[in-house]
Amino acid sequence: MEQHVSIDTLRRDPSLYRDIAKNALLRWRVFIYWTFLGVFDALVFFFGAYFMFENTTVTSNGQIMTTNTHMIFGNWTFGTLVFTVMVFTVTLKLALDTHYWTWINHFVIWGSLLFYVVFSLLWGGIIWPFLNYQRMYYVFIQMLSSGPAWLLIILLITVSLLPDVLKKVLCRQLWPSATERVQ
């Protein structure tokens, strides 16, 4: 599914195979880079949400409510925010690393995100009778109805993906490998 260069290019120029010699794509260096990126992203998710919740009252306008309520976020909204940012960042990182987008890739990646949103809406939309705890009831919808929560989600996703994009572009510009030159 994933082809860094097309089949015809490879047949024309077999020396490109040297780029993946000695298991170059799965070496320790790559692994450590991804681990550090993961740690950085985790810190961004958690502390981003933490500093937003810390000395403020994060409320929503209650636009979808009939009464003019100003609701306070709680424990579960904090967790839902962090988790939503994480799901979107991880999926978009995968999307950034995919070089060969077939219809299957589109379906899986965007479908994943869509499924997450739909599932969360359904999960928190009803009082499920088999559950002991109704703690997630309405938490996701209420989080989405708040402007600051949206702004924070967009900010955290951007901050998490920025270093990786930067690294990709810089390395392609300054030290392009043969594969990248051919692309």
Next chain:
Amino acid sequence: MAMNYNAKDEVDGGPPCAPGGTVKSRRPDNTAFKQQRLPAWQPILTAGTVLPTFFIIGLIFIPIGIGIFVTSNNIREIEIDYTGTDPSSPCNKCLSPNATPCICTINFTLEQSFEGNVFMYYGLSNFYQNHRRYVKSRDDSQLNGDSSALLNPSKECEPYRRNEDKPIAPCGAIANSMFNDTLELFLVGNESYPTPIPLKKKGIAWWTDKNVKFRNPPGGESLKERFKGTTKPVNWVKPVYMLDSEPDNNGFINEDFIVWMRTAALPTFRKLYRLIERKSDLHPTLPAGRYYLNITYNYPVHSFDGRKRMILSTISWMGGKNPFLGIAYIAIGSISFLLGVVLLVINHKYRNSSNTADITI
């Protein structure tokens, strides 16, 4: 990963087959899927595509950040700590009260008037409502009005499940530690008598909490009868059916109770207590001047070094005072813009040298 197209799966040169022979070829089908020739889009992250993105992010985030920051700075907020640990504080006498209830008064001044709807919160510090055992200690079916759960609360509520051989309603540690201070606000006007500020106690909880998640148990006419066979939580003074005189704010659907049951995320938190509705557009809701706060000090926090505060705050489209979001947007926007400029410089410098790049083998 680039896959090799190999010819391994061709038919091997075995015994020649007779016409109409049934040796099945092991060659994979010549479909686009199996030969990996699916139509695809192959985007490449070059500097040319990414540079405009960085600039666009910078140009969008910085104005948003400035807007948020300015909005947040226009929000008026005042915080009055009334724990009373300082000996000079008026509430110091309530730390070890001679007579309950202990009432103390704190004077404060509003420098600027508060316009629009004003929200009154109570804030607690060093109170870990997000402790795992604490958060689990509730029974949502009991709070939803389930009659069987009313008389037989869940095991998670231990040790606040039964008392004096009767089930506790509402059970659990969260309900048991409900905040029970009473705060009243008075404006010291030009006349000699102070005017009380009307505080609205309805509309402070989530609409879905009050109308769907929390329900009183069904049954007879009076609320007291419906809670028959249960007892009040250990730390409460009044039982749950006497929380308020109005029937739609009594029992489990009492809004102060619902607000308390929504556990906070961090140890320093604030919860909505009362609403001060705006008067006509000509008069500010809380004019500048001297006020005093009357506190019925019931809730003990000094044993765990906690602090109690009362906060008055106006609100905007983005909620309460939130300087972090504005500053973060401005910072990230500027960084993005800077990175865009740096990339532009690098791109320009190396564009010339890349034309003479030799093909290294």
